[in-house]
Amino acid sequence: MNGKFLLDTNIIIASFSNEESVNEKLNRIENVFIPSIVIGELYFGAYKSSRIRENVLQINKFSLMNVILNCDQHTAKIFGETKAGLKL
Numbered sequence: 001m002n003g004k005f006l007l008d009t010n011i012i013i014a015s016f017s018n019e020e021s022v023n024e025k026l027n028r029i030e031n032v033f034i035p036s037i038v039i040g041e042l043y044f045g046a047y048k049s050s051r052i053r054e055n056v057l058q059i060n061k062f063s064l065m066n067v068i069l070n071c072d073q074h075t076a077k078i079f080g081e082t083k084a085g086l087k088l
Contacts, residue, residue, distance in 0.1 A: 033067045034069065
């Protein structure tokens with residue numbers, strides 16, 4: 001598997017959980033990109049967990065090893081509105 005791949009939160013969590021099939025595929029990818037919102041979702045989950053320190057360190061390490069794509073203000077606004085709507 002080669003090319004460029006944009007990862008979502010579920011795939012990254014599966015990788016963090018050492019799901020063998022996911023990690024095998026990720027190891028064959030040349031270019032991995034992660035939206036900054038996905039990193040935010042990972043931190044959200046980490047701060048809600050019982051292992052905050054370990055999870056935050058894992059996210060920090062992962063972020064340094066991959067390309068994080070920034071979003072603009074419009075994207076961030078839609079994300080905030082959507083997430084707030086999900087809390088209803």
